Amino acid sequence: MDMEDFQVIDDYLCIRLPEEVDHHKSAYISENADRYILKDRVSNVVFDFSDTQFMDSSGIGIIMGRYKKISCFGGKVFAIHADRQIRRILYMSGLNKIIEIME
Amino acid sequence: MVETKRQQAGPARETGSMKNEMALEFDAVSSNESFARVAVAAFIAPLNPTVEELSDIKTAVSEAVTNAIIHGYENVYGYGRHGEVRPVYCRIREGKVYLRCRIENGVLHIEVEDRGVGIENLEKAMEPLYTTKPELERSGMGFAFMEAFMDDLEVESQPLKGTIVRMQKKLQCGSWIYGGE
Known part of the structure; x- marks a missing residue:
């Protein structure tokens, strides 16, 4: 995962997540995401799971x-291209109630 | 896809009689989380598990090992405290994580042990969404996921001694495949 995986398009920060999202990777993802949220003042965040084959509860934390950081300003969080396993984890944790899961 | 492959491999397997064991010992650092789950995945590969089974087991192992590292030994590689931009990395306790796996009668037994701080209130710790480390953005879903993805979960913990997590999962196939297809 490098800087190209973070892209700001209009009001959206798009994050292309790595193959495996676990605790080891989570600090890097969260840190960079927050930097963009502050710097570019984006209000929405899109998590792109195209490459992701594994995620545990650390991903839910991210x-x-x-x-929490963007919703108080009316921003939204989206999850796209999540495969069956990832979707299962998103649903099991109840995240589907607060974020939008799309194809 | 995997499903059909397994069906075809029918004659080559011997039902349930194989026994196999392994034990690993590794440093409690976050880079070993992926090592642990890949090792377990490789260990059960001869049983030809389904994609779902494999994914369930990898998630459960990842949760247990991550818990041992960040809670047991408090070896924290996480996103910083409030308002801090840099992640904090501090190793509070040097230690090892012990991972033991056993396949018997088509059931996979996994044990993850740490000799760290132990869990003070086990009942509370097992509650979904409860975490003692919200500053690290832990979701508090670890035990809930282990419970959901495995058939059986047992946790034994003693404050200042350590924690052992025991999990079991019956593998659908429960048989051993020899050689290629």
């Missing part, structure tokens, strides 16, 4: 953390 998404929840970003949601």
Whole structure:
């Protein structure tokens, strides 16, 4: 994962997540996401799971953390291209109630 | 896809009689989380598990090992405290994580042990969304995921001694595949 995986398009920060999202990777993702949220004042965050094959509860923590940061200003969080396993984890944790999961 | 492959491999397997064991010992650092789950995945590969089974087991192992590292030994590699931009990395306790796996009668047994701080209130710790480390953005879903993805979960913990997490999962196939397809 490098800087190209963070892209700001209009009011959206798009994060292309790595193949495996776990605790080891979570600090890097959260840190950079927050830097962009502050610097570019984006109000929405899109998590792109195209490359992701594994995620554990650390991923839930990353998404929840970003949601807390932007939702109070009316921002939204989206999850796109999540495969069956990832979707299962998103639903099991109840995140589907606060973020939008799309194809 | 995997499903059909397994069906075809029918004649080559011997039902349930194989026994296999392994034990690993590694440093309690976050880079070993992926090592641990990949090792377990490789260990059960001869049983030809389904994609779902494999993913469930990898998630459960990842949760247990992450817990041992960041809670047991408090070796924290996480996003900083409030308002801090840099992640904090501090190793509070040097230690090892012990991972033991056993396949018997088509059931996979996994044990993850740490000799760290232990869990003070186990009941509370097992509650979904409860975490003692919200500053690290832990979701508090670790035990809930282990419970959901495995058939059986047992946690034994003693303050200042350590924690052992025991998990079991019956593998659908429960058989051993020899050689190629």
